[in-house]
Amino acid sequence: MxxxxxxxxxxxxxxxxxxxxxxxxxxxxxxxxxxxxxxxxxxxxxxxxxxxxxxxxxxxxxxxxxxxxxxxxxxxxxxxxxxxxxxxxxxxxxxxxRRKKHAQQFSVIADNWLKIKITEGIRSNTIRGYEGALKTLNSVLGDEPVHKMNAASTIQAMREFADRPASVEKMIVVLNSVMDYAVNTGVIDHNCLLKIGKAFPAKRSVPMPVMDKGRLPVFLSEWQGLSMWEPIRLCVYFQLLTMVRPSEARLAVWDEIDLDSAVWKIPAERMKGKRPHAVPLSAQAIAVLRNAEKWRRGAFIFPSGKKGDKPIGKCTGQIAIHKTSLSGEVVTHGLRSLASTVLNEEGFNPDVIEAALAHRSRNAIRNIYNRTDYFEQRRMLMQWWGDYVDSAERGELLETKGDKGLRLIG
Missing domain, CATH: 3.30.160.390 (Integrase, DNA-binding domain)
Known part of the structure; x- marks a missing residue:
């Protein structure tokens, strides 16, 4: 050599x-x-x-x-x-x-799970919730190989979040979804973390504030007198009249409205239940839309004051409500509960009320056989509710006979 x-x-x-x-x-x-x-x-x-x-x-x-x-x-x-x-x-x-070990890390499997969830058309705020939960989970579990994870070590790793029961509950739901995905893709044989929620304090359930119907005149009087960007005022009022969820009102666009037929057609992708929802519009709701036309800047009915091509902010309605004397009594989502309470007390058909709220029965068999949307009955209900809100705005409440359910069905 x-x-x-x-x-x-x-x-x-x-x-x-x-x-x-x-x-x-x-x-x-x-x-x-x-x-x-x-x-x-x-x-x-x-x-x-x-x-x-x-x-x-x-x-x-x-x-x-x-x-x-x-x-x-x-x-x-x-x-x-x-x-x-x-x-x-x-x-x-x-x-x-090394590649196999990397592929078995919790953070890698969680990322693959999230990518699939994104393709399923899940609402963006739900995806953001998943991302937030995974960010926290990855901070303590990200490098762990899922086949070596067990209940005891996982509980110990998550102890630092025990003082946030609501967050822990959400994280455990996401954690188990990721582990189930690992089972279904053959990475592990079974999910050993199904019971870890019992190791943490339960979340205290805080009921959503629902305004008493007798306080509605006070709220509307103060609401009309507040200084704010007008589309915010109109949006909350429109939500009250149409009984929709806050996001459904806030993100409403003009193309969904048929003023001639007095119908608002919300597409499935914007609905919580992923089913299209047609809302009969009362005369009062139409009046709100006519007023909103003065502020029209683009596609959204209730545009942002800073960016006209964007809707008003997610929390702007609630922030404005906090300026009223009923701050602790009213939340935007609670306006639906107020409407439901009043309509049920007045004797409207519960099925029609649930249809107006775009609720689905928890009974799967009932959902199969009860496919009517009660549209014409809902049109009558919506106009009655619009008149009720209108009377409250004038400082009075409609006197009723409590027989609305019979008249709507018959």
Whole structure:
């Protein structure tokens, strides 16, 4: 074998690119490979222990690997060859193992689960909730291989969040969804975390404030007197009249409105239940829309004051309500409950009320057979409710006979 003069640190450092790639040899198969673009890497040349064919084993880049470190790696590779082991095969196996371990990390599986959820058309705020829960979970569980996770260690890792019962409850729901996904994709055989929720304090249920109907005249009087961006005032009033959810009113667009037929057609993708909902519009609701036309800036019926092509903000209605004396009694979502309470007390058909609220029965069999949307009955109900709200705004409440359910059905 021809003797090779070992390289020096200075020679390695000062090796310059040439017109073609070239190599500087250090001896015993180690060489510094220099590309014409200036990149440098350490390589080990050897004969395959079985076939005898010449092979190249890449140790790593310079200067990440120093000359001394490259020599250590060469000696380790030479020992493998002497024992009949191919260094490249070992490297491939190690890389494969690392990839498998990485693929089994909770954070990786959670990311794959989230990608699938996004394709399912789930509402954006729900996706943001998933992302928030996963960010917290990954801070304590992200590097854990799911096949090694167990109830005891997971509970211990999540103890720091125990003083936030509502957050912990949501995180556990997301955590178990990810683990179920791992089961269904064959990463693990079973989900061992199903019962960990019992180890944390239960979330205290705080009922949503629902304004007493007798306070509606007070609220409307103060609401009309508040100084605010007018589309905010109109949006909350429109929501009250139509009995929809806050987001459904806030994100309403003009293309959904048929003023001639007095109908608002909300597409399925904007509804909580992912079913289209047609809202009969009372005379009062039509009046709100006529007023809103004065503020028209684009597609949205209730545009932002700062960005006309955007809707009013998610919390703007509630922030304005906080300025009234009924701040602790009224939340925007609670306006639906107020309407439901009044209509039920007045004897309207409960099925018609539920249809007006776009509620689905929890009874799956009932949903199959009861497919009517009670549209004409809802039109009568909506006009009665509009008249009721109108009378409250005048400082009085409609006197009723409590027989609305009979008249609507008959």
């Amino acid at each position: 021809m003797l090779v003069k070992p390289l020096t640190n200075a020679e390695v450092k000062n090796a310059k690119p040439q017109l073609k790639d070239y190599s500087l040899h250090d001896g015993f198969g180690l060489l510094l490979y220099v590309t014409k673009s200036g990149g440098k890497s350490w390589r080990f040349r050897y004969a395959h222990p079985i076939t005898g064919k010449r092979q190249t084993f890449t140790i790593g880049r310079y200067p990440e690997f120093s000359l001394a470190e490259a020599r250590e790696a060469r000696e380790e590779a030479r020992r493998k060859v002497a024992r009949g082991i191919d260094p490249n095969e070992v490297k491939k196996e190690e890389l494969s193992d």
